[in-house]
Amino acid sequence: MTSLEGARERRIRTGGVELCVAELGDPGRPTVVLVHGYPDSKEVWSEVAGRLAGRFHVVLYDVRGHGRSTAPSPLRGGFTLEKLTDDFLAVADAVSPGRPVHLVGHDWGSVQGWEFVTVGRTEGRIASFTSVSGPSLDHFGHWLGKRVKRPTPRRVGQLLGQGAKSWYVYLLHTPKVPELAWRGPLGRAWPKILARTERMPRGDYPTRSLPQDAAHGAWLYRDNVRARLRDPRTDAHAHVPVQLITPLQDAFLSERLYDELEQWVPQLVRRTLPAGHWVPRTRPDQLAAWITEFVTATEDGRTQPAATGRHADRFGGQLVLVTGAGGGIGRATALAFAAAGARVVAVDRNAEAAVDTAERALLAGAPAAWAETVDVSDEQAMEKLAEKVTADHGVVDVLVNNAGIGLAGAFFDHTTEDWKQVLDVNLWGVIHGCRLFGARMAARGQGGHIVNIASAAAYQPSRALPAYSTSKAAVLMLSECLRAELAGQGIGVTAICPGFVNTGITSAAHFAGVDAEEERRRQRRTARLYGLRNYPAEKVADAVVRAVVRNEAVVPVTPEARLLHAMSRFAPRALRRLARVEPRL
Template sequence: MTVLTGARERRVRTGGVELCVAELGDPGQPTVILVHGYPDSKEVWSEVAPRLAERFHVVLYDVRGHGRSTAPRPLRGGFTLKKLTDDFLAVADAVSPDRPVHLVGHDWGSVQSWEFATVQRTEGRIASFTSMSGPSLDHFGHWINKRLKHPTPRRVGQLLGQGAKSWYICLLHTPVLPELAWRGPLGKRWPKILERVEKVPGNGGYPTSSLPTDAAHGAWLYRDNVRARLRRPRTDAYAHAPVQLITPLDDAFLSEKLYDELELWAPQLTRRTLPAKHWIPRTRPDRLAAWITEFVTSVEGGRPRAVTATGKYADRFGGQLVLVTGAGSGIGRATAYAFAEAGARVVAVDRDAEGAARTAEMSRLIGAPEAWAETVDVSDEQAMEKLAAKVAAEYGVVDVLVNNAGIGLGGAFLDTTPEHWKEVLDVNLWGVIHGCRLFGKQMAERGQGGHIVNTASAAAYQPSRALPAYSTSKAAVLMLSECLRAELAGRGIGVSAICPGFVNTNITSTARFAGVDAAEEKRRQKKSARLYALRNYPPEKVADAILRAVVRNQAVVPVTPEARGAHLMSRFTPRALRAIARLEPPL
């Protein structure tokens, strides 16, 4: 059974086996060959391939002994890297005889593709290689030898860590046992294991019914190659094509440290990281398709290079779609710029159309491949619904949402009118609710994770007699973030609450003050702005904290020293914090 709707199939004979090859897209476009891993068949790519086929000629094939390809006889010695390379060249010659192909491999598909991309006889046949969740056995062998010959506590820890992750390799080398397990209970339970442990959606048709046989045959991939190559790794295993490495950060089988020195073997290397588990072709097809498309297009355009974005987290956010509200100035603008520098696509949202447009324009100049400006009042539910629909239809589902728009309101509680309360809650709380509800729902329905950042404040946990409405709105944002974090964790969506302190932005010059006339309000605005300017904590540091919070999936992030100090006091000395709250603020 195949789940590759509309695919054209052909048979390629090579080395005594017959390979089942599927093709999608226009054969006149650059050819991208997808190589599956263990214990999969080509259907593992059924979510990625159609997305790539919109731009490329996409080719998938069942590795010998898997899916609808025939198995070698005998099995022993039939799965060596040399024979797998023969298979790849036979497929490449059949589907793209006159042009080099772009190679993409996952798991054991990546392991064997490293062989394809480094042996001399394939030079000129591979235009680029995208590797995910599968190292070169040669590079792995050298990595092990270096740590055995020159052990340090750090290197020994790395060896032990990867050894613990590689437990299954030993089992696959045992005779008969893997075959019995896969043809018995493990084969039957594998789809549910993927759903529970790897969070792979239970899509019909994957894994295919050939799984038990595929897995039994595939054990010989390990037996025929791993021990021999790790003992005697090649010394000439240099990639002769540009390489894109996509590393899932929560991979249960491979340590990130395996790739620490990969630039030595792949000089034209682009690194990408994903907060995901091992089976990213099933759990992150949109992101993979976007990165593969960008990489292949750059190589085809004669620009094989590492990630062009210069930001600290370019490997993490390159190509991702980030929406920032309140992006027309202050923390929102700085955050949009930081994501742009990391290579993200940016949607700058603000009720100030001119400010949003300036942010989008500058984002494009400093690294964002694409940036757009949208004018919306976040407190307007219908306007936010239209924005969410437009973004999804024209730009895609947001990967990172930053609910940053907010307004300030000072003054005693008894001077704060219901109109004041409505104004501050509509923007500071309901604006966040609208964003989380609309864009968070899209993330959840896509099923490929994401992250929501809500800008709260140190005022969320630091009571003040001068900021009852503002503090209440931010405390609500903090608790909303904590509740959402608990609810969405199972869907791979992180939620962070950012709590800045005194940051030099224009919120002070536009803040409202209850219980005073216009002249007094203007005086207080100027004084607040002057005090914040003297403090001069830049919004760029808050933006750095926001990107770091997404990367680390942090829950609550106090940013400035005073915000961190108040957070500690709220946990350990709350009575002292309450005493400070009673002090009359300088006016």
């Protein structure tokens, strides 16, 4: 993605300063104004702006005293929220006269944005507001006051937690020290600090103006924080729809700051993502997708996303691919992500079943769903699938390797072809998915999650399931190895171990060493036993979605799977004795 190359620049004078404004896209389309935070300049938005420019008129400007905008003189008193509001209105009037703009703010750009959307003089000039990693100082002041006046153990914990995260705010109020630090060693070290702590890719950010931007920006805190927290406004109600995007790994802001936000925002959409503070640089794809969805919905007269189910704040608009999605756990998982607002790619070797799942996903709440017919054991077919999905829909955010087949019987009854078939699907199918889609996640550099459906048989040996158990044990170990390797790239890996679940895999399982009639009898009996157990695939799907949210490593699902997992750790001898029992089929 390109930076701000090709942007149209103009200078706007307001309040004794000159603002540098950049524009991308068609001015005839809805205008999206991106406001940067501290210690940034407008270039922090370059990755997001490039992604939005094809759909919108995108406007970025350097806040006064930052980038190529001039600084007020004197600095003290020149960065109040009132003056920053004047700046915003001057930019909005210049770039979108007579038509409201869609506002997006990050960090101090979001703090400013809350001021813009809660004061009367901006009514009619803003159509929507997307807030990223920056609270309203007024809302924050009321949040603090409520916890100080009526402390409970939980509220005190929240105060202490946010107090620890806000350590830098105290330092920024000290005279001269921040300026000296930013113009000296801190300014030189800042790019490396961000690369290490935020896993931020290098590019056109930070710019060479960083030391000066950070020194000037200290006055954002000095001119506003203490005054607003001490005496917050009581009328700070948003007069536009607001989309709140909360990075769950933000080192500076607790998600608890927004617990009572609904009382201030009548039309609120919440989004969360597992990322650090600088999501405009680390997660531009997801951020651009959510901004696009919200702006488009507002323009169409909608403010709520189509899917409002559990975890819709986390997966709305994300791309989820599920193999073996034609039925059972795969179908249930695809529908669970669809209900959470994800775009779904349903993959199965049965074309009709895949199409049926995609159609159901749309009914469940997915904004889009597609069916693909692939045999996961076919490496070349999987390579073509990965290329097609990436070209048509983008990089997958969540991959669920679910496709699998059953195989039972004594070891010496298993033929070489039996082993090849079960390993090709159950193990190589997972390897192909992890390699092809996982590599694209890693190359994108914006995180993701891989879910591999293993089995309780992965850690419970059985004389009746030598090949099947071996394949699932390999999937479990592969998942653990990948989790260790990809953790530094923000990609989670989970192994799901369901146990006895009522799905179609039992009626289609192959039984080695018996004739066709006896195989059919055992299939019917096994399916009947699983039916009597009647553990639904939907519960496994819920566990899959929850595991991605929590970034869990190994998830035994059913009660027996959890018991066997505990025994594998604390009573392995008992499991070995249990493995000798011959099932009566």
